Amino acid sequence: MxxxxxxxxxxxxxxxxxxxxxxxxxxxxxxxxxxxxxxxxxxxxxxxxxxxxxxxxxxxxxxxxxxxxxxxxxxxxxxxxxxxxxxxxxxxRMDRVLEVRAADMQASVQPGVTREALNTELRATGLFFPVDPGANASLGGMAATRASGTTAVRYGTMRDNVLGLQVVLADGRIIRTGTRAAKSSAGYDLTGLFVGSEGTLGIITELTLRLHGQPEEVASAVCAFDSLDHAVECVSATIQSGTPMARIEFVDALTARAFNLHSGSSLPETPHLMIEFHGSPVTVREDAARFGELAREFGARGFDWATTPEDRARLWRMRHGAYHACKALRPGASGVVTDVCVPMSHLPQAVAEAAGDIAAAGLIGPIVGHVGDGNFHALLLVDPESESEIAAAKRLATRMAERALEVGGTITGEHGIGVGKRPLMAAEHGEAWQVMGAIKTALDPGNILNPGKLVPDRN
Amino acid sequence: MxxxxxxxxxxxxxxxxxxxxxxxxxxxxxxxxxxxxxxxxxxxxxxxxxxxxxxxxxxxxxxxxxxxxxxxxxxxxxxxxxxxxxxxxxxxRMDRVLEVRAADMQASVQPGVTREALNTELRATGLFFPVDPGANASLGGMAATRASGTTAVRYGTMRDNVLGLQVVLADGRIIRTGTRAAKSSAGYDLTGLFVGSEGTLGIITELTLRLHGQPEEVASAVCAFDSLDHAVECVSATIQSGTPMARIEFVDALTARAFNLHSGSSLPETPHLMIEFHGSPVTVREDAARFGELAREFGARGFDWATTPEDRARLWRMRHGAYHACKALRPGASGVVTDVCVPMSHLPQAVAEAAGDIAAAGLIGPIVGHVGDGNFHALLLVDPESESEIAAAKRLATRMAERALEVGGTITGEHGIGVGKRPLMAAEHGEAWQVMGAIKTALDPGNILNPGKLVPDRN
Incomplete structure (x- = not known):
């Protein structure tokens, strides 16, 4: 062609x-x-x-x-x-931070600005943009895939942090969605419709983002649990107690092992939680103490509080480096990353079943999760030359998605549909997938915007 | 007909x-x-x-x-x-709470359940549904209009608290949107599209709602300021400091006067803030102390802390009774309630201009606001028999909406479009209003669902 x-x-x-x-x-x-x-x-x-x-x-x-x-x-x-x-x-090349309105805690940016570039620009303002998918992705791409990551439990996903958009439609019209007000009930939420539409409804050419105050005090810790169940129960109890967590990440025993091998840590090779609190010195101390109490009730041990910015940076670098650390568990391997999200009460069972499925398939697949959201990933390590291993990994990813649906969850918490998850859309949405198709047809009758992704094929 | x-x-x-x-x-x-x-x-x-x-x-x-x-x-x-x-x-008659999933902090309800009925049902669970527009509205209606109210500054609007819907489409198909997972990136956010669509895209027949933990400790207060500017600057400073407020309401001098006449209070007749904190005893004490310090920097005085549940109930009953208290300022009058939302930095100017416009029109119009969101209402008191007063009030409402648009705000923060704000939709959304029309046509080609509201007329 x-x-x-x-x-x-x-x-x-x-x-x-x-x-x-x-x-x-x-x-x-x-x-x-x-x-x-x-x-x-x-x-x-x-x-x-x-x-x-x-x-x-x-x-x-x-x-x-x-x-x-x-x-x-x-x-x-x-x-x-x-x-x-x-x-x-x-x-x-559309990578300019157009305006920072500190008093309104907002920024207008072009879609090519990366999240790290924006936060560098914001450093002196006392504000920051919290959504953190790990990769230094572009903000336009993060909006298009409705990205989230480790901080969503406190600050929300891109859905919650995009106030407005400028979008080029399939016929070249340029529209603006949303306003600079904190909320609005003025008609259909087009901002929310374009966030997560993966380039199939329009091209995002500008974003108005909600910023947050840089926390005065931050406390981070890692602690070990005997079982995933206890770790998840501890998180549920913390959320229900209203203690606000800025981050709450689960890593399984295998990932702890990978950290030890790759990041020089010396964690017990059991499930862990990595947690962070944001607030004033008094509230952070209180939140941390409450979490500590709850965690000990659920058998947590080996609490390691990161008290300096350097220690915290090291802790989260380790978490964000999980992909590479885990890949080193099997030298030469490539990773197939799964992504499902389930109701909290089903998380222990979902993770346990995923681990069981991975073992039954004879693969190595450490599991990490944004446990405050019920979202977890398995990193399935496959020989990139082995068609059968790749096929097995894809089958596993599909099985995890199907299991998520069985308990009322979703086939993707934050990675989106693209082509990879498209075969599962009918299973998740039923007839509502056809409604997505009808909206796509209404806004892009010629099917020129990112065709073949997300929505059903045209009849 | x-x-x-x-x-x-x-x-x-x-x-x-x-x-x-x-x-x-x-x-x-x-x-x-x-x-x-x-x-x-x-x-x-x-x-x-x-x-x-x-x-x-x-x-x-x-x-x-x-x-x-x-x-x-x-x-x-x-x-x-x-x-x-x-x-x-x-x-x-569709007023059943179908299921409360306490461990997942969710409830499934029919659309006719009112917010008070749901909270009564939740009382023993330690959970509550926070969105509070004042009226004891139905949850289906609240979703359809994207309602919010006094607690949105902390807990968000209906947009943030509806996880999923069951919807009957214009052709009788029944679809489900969203899942029971806390987040998802699985395609277009149809839940967000139907929330705020005012019955024009489908009939909501079930809602999955996000619940929150009942706060262990609550502290509420009212305090007086010399000027609106100082009150708003105090709120901005509090938000930027990261101190979480559960409610932060502005009432103007005239409303304070109405409270004194109607609710037996003895407030100084100046602008006031009414505030509430939710959390643990320690964090609430800290948050309240921080707010107190900031407020005093901006000249706040007459702090009155409501320490018992009865005192707090009285305080918020007074706030929610503002409509009736203010109507009593002009016996026999009816109210025209305006609703705009502007970026925080423009709020003092927007309220001052609204007050000036009201005075110039020779009407009485006390102003209250959900000041943490930049959202405010004037209650224009008119003689219900006077066509000219009603017309003047409607002109004022339009003028306030236009002024909101001039500073990047929205024509409605929480009341929605219906027929009342429809003439202003093109001014707020430009070509994006036509996009709303295209979506409406795609989902309801016969235009049978709540016709004449929100979207443009068909060509």
Missing amino acids: ALPEETTARLSALLGPRLSLAAVDRDHHAASESFHRAPPPDAVAWPEAPDEVAQIVRICAGAGVAVIPWGTGTSLEGHALAYRGGVTLDLS | ALPEETTARLSALLGPRLSLAAVDRDHHAASESFHRAPPPDAVAWPEAPDEVAQIVRICAGAGVAVIPWGTGTSLEGHALAYRGGVTLDLS
Whole structure:
């Protein structure tokens, strides 16, 4: 497949060297941090302004050419791959923090700004943007996939932290959704509709984000439990007591082992919780003490409080490094990362069943989780040359998703659908998946925006 | 206008005495707590189950008859009035709390359950549902209008507290949106789309709600400020300090006066803040102390802490009674309640301008606000017999909405669009309003669900 000559000519006239048909650029945008593979796009465009995005979309729409938005390429379900050819819209040059309104605790940013870049810019303001999926993803991509991560238990997901958007529609119209007010009941929540729509309804060209005050005091700790059940029961009891946690992460015995081997820690090789509190010195001390009491009731031991910023940074670097630490458990292996989310009361059973399924399949698969949300991941370590191991890992991922559905959970807590989870959408949503398709058809009748992802195929 | 005979016959066969064509029933469903007026519906139906709702919708859709959902009739923008005739679907008989899942901090309820009924049912569980718009509204109606109220600053609006829905679509299909997991990135956020859609996209027949732990300790207070500016600056400083407030309400000098006359209080007749903290005894004491320090920096005085549950109940009864207290400032008057929401930094100016506009119009209009959200209401007191006063009040409401838009705010923070704010939708949303219309057309091509509300008229 190649672009129609006239399309190429018009895009070139618009973008000059910021349109590339070179194999190196196209191949770069066919890569993915997972086993999802697709042919490269026909071209890559690097727009620098919303108007340019609109013009590109108009040119492509006129020729029936697909447009696939690209942030940093860190998604795990093949969201940004060009399965049906077309033009990949690399938004990395739209990377300006447009405005920080400190008094309103808001920032307006372009979609290519990464979360770390925004937080660097915010450092002097006393504010920060809390959503933290681990990867230094673009904020546009994080909004498009409704990302979350370790801090969602306190600060929410992208759903909760995007106040408004500027979006280029499939026909090139540019709209604004939301306002700068903290809340609104003025009609359909289009902001919420575009957040998580994975580029299938429009291209996000600007975001208005909710910021939060940098906590005056932070306390982090890691502690060991005899069993997952006790760890999860401890988290439930803490949440019900109203003690606010900024982060509450579960790592299983195998992950603790991986940390010991890779990060120089000396944790007992049992399940652990990693926790963080944000607040004033008094409230953080109180929250930490309450958690400590509850945790000891559930048999926690080996409390290690990180009291300096350096210790805390080391603790969370270790957590965010779980992927690489675990991969080192099987040298040469690649990872297949699963992602389900279940009601809290079903979490111990869901994790135990996942561990059982992994063992039965003869694979190694450490498990970590954002346990305050009921969200967990298995990192299935496979030989990248072994088709059968990859197939087994994909079967396991599907089985975990099916088990999540059986207990009222979801097939993805934070990684999104892309192509990877699309075969499970009907199972989760039933007829509501067709409603998503109807909305897609209404907003993108030509099916040019990231086709083949998320929604059902057209009849 | 009357129902086609065959439609009446089919509905009667389905519902028996739960379909009424009697004037008394129809008139009751033509009443509204505002100046919006419409002819009564052609009939009123009281379904008792989702399947019945689906059958009614199918019967009506087949005949092109409008269906208007009705909760408790407490909306302020004419949401539930039958401007184009049709059948009003009174959901008050679908009032069962279906399940409380305490371990997951969730409840499944039918749409006719009121917020007070749910909280009564939850009393023994240690949990509560926090969203509190003042009126004892139905939870279905609260979801449909994206209601919020005094506790949104801490617990969020209905958008944040509805995890999932069962919805009857315009063609009678029954879908489920969302899951029982705390978060999900599995496709378009249909839950968020139906919350706030005011019955124009589907009829809510079940809600899965997020519950919260009843706070162990509660502290409430009222304090006086010399000026609105100082009160708002105090709130901003408190939010930025990360001190969590469960409620933070502004009342102006005139409202303080109304409280003194009506509720037996003896407040200085200046602007006030009413505040509440939730947490453990230690954290509440700390939060209250911090707020006290900040407030004194901004000149607060006359701190009155409500230390007993009875004192707190009295304090919030006074706040929730503001509407009636203020109406007593002008005996015989009726109220036109405005509702805008602006970025925090613009709140002092917005309230001051509103007060100036009200004075210039020669009306009495006390102002109260959910100041932590930038949301405020003026209660414009008009002679219900005076067309010119009512017209002046409506002009004022429009002017406030326009001023809110000028500073990046919204025309409604929590009351919704209905018919009252519909003329302002294009001004707030521009082309995005047409996108709402496209979604409406996709999901309700026959325009039978609550027609004439929220979205643009069809071409």
